[in-house]
Amino acid sequence: MGLHLAYEFTAKRWWRKFKRYLGWRLRNPFAPYEDYYVYSVMRKIRQGDGHPAIGSASRPVRAQSELLDFLQKYGLQPNDTAVDYGCGSLRLGSAVIDFLEPGKFWGVDITDEFYKLGLEALDPAWLRQKAPKLGVINPETLAKVRADKPRLIGSWHVCSKVPEARLDSYIGSIVSLMSPGSIALVHFPETAERRQLSGLAWASPRSLLETVARRHAPNATISFDPLTATEIDGIRQTLLVIRT
Numbered sequence: 001m002g003l004h005l006a007y008e009f010t011a012k013r014w015w016r017k018f019k020r021y022l023g024w025r026l027r028n029p030f031a032p033y034e035d036y037y038v039y040s041v042m043r044k045i046r047q048g049d050g051h052p053a054i055g056s057a058s059r060p061v062r063a064q065s066e067l068l069d070f071l072q073k074y075g076l077q078p079n080d081t082a083v084d085y086g087c088g089s090l091r092l093g094s095a096v097i098d099f100l101e102p103g104k105f106w107g108v109d110i111t112d113e114f115y116k117l118g119l120e121a122l123d124p125a126w127l128r129q130k131a132p133k134l135g136v137i138n139p140e141t142l143a144k145v146r147a148d149k150p151r152l153i154g155s156w157h158v159c160s161k162v163p164e165a166r167l168d169s170y171i172g173s174i175v176s177l178m179s180p181g182s183i184a185l186v187h188f189p190e191t192a193e194r195r196q197l198s199g200l201a202w203a204s205p206r207s208l209l210e211t212v213a214r215r216h217a218p219n220a221t222i223s224f225d226p227l228t229a230t231e232i233d234g235i236r237q238t239l240l241v242i243r244t
């Protein structure tokens with residue numbers, strides 16, 4: 001494709017997406033941005049296009065055990081409570097459910113539609129035995145999760161879906177689940193400057209996430225850990241690690 005054609009193609013796609021967002025915003029003037037994310041993903045799934053992270057067509061970007069592997073690296077034991085924050089369709093969470101003792105897994109998300117799609121694909125007998133706890137993120141659910149004193153909280157492929165104006169709410173909510181001795185691992189695509197990757201995804205500099213995390217957890221230890229060794233097009237896969 002020539003440079004001019006490629007530019008025209010990108011501009012047309014951007015305009016189509018912008019028009020879709022504008023139409024949704026006019027129909028939903030007071031809805032939080034998160035509802036737009038759910039609308040866009042469900043629209044794709046209902047059209048039969050499938051989605052790489054949600055529903056029956058979802059596949060892990062790397063290993064299905066990636067979330068579990070990192071939670072274990074940071075000390076997760078079978079009798080701990082762990083949270084998959086922004087669990088989607090449990091694409092990575094199901095390995096964590098399997099590792100933990102019954103009733104020790106919490107999966108939370110901005111909608112129940114995504115984890116209901118995930119549950120449909122899982123063995124009902126195994127689900128009854130493992131009894132994972134699931135809930136939509138709201139003050140009542142967060143209070144229940146907090147009461148179970150999670151030792152590890154993981155949030156994978158979620159931070160990238162949060163616009164800058166909503167980062168305080170996202171990180172603040174994760175920090176609100178922590179108690180002394182707990183650890184939160186927040187996966188994010190890292191770039192030198194905040195960069196839009198697609199209509200619904202952004203990469204962030206670590207300084208931005210550190211500033212937000214410090215605002216909500218001023219006494220926590222905050223560090224960064226590489227998720228993968230590779231850097232592609234100036235983007236690294238990184239973990240923000242918050243320890244209280």
Ligand SMILES: C[S@@+](CC[C@H](N)C(=O)[O-])C[C@H]1O[C@@H](n2cnc3c(N)ncnc32)[C@H](O)[C@@H]1O
Pocket residue numbers: 034037053054085086087088089090091092109110111114137155156157158161162166170
């Ligand atoms: C790409 S999916 C990843 C799902 C799951 N973590 C995984 O890796 O399979 C992004 C998920 O983030 C959730 N999400 C988006 N914005 C969020 C927010 N502000 N707080 C919590 N979850 C959010 C979406 O609903 C969706 O389930």
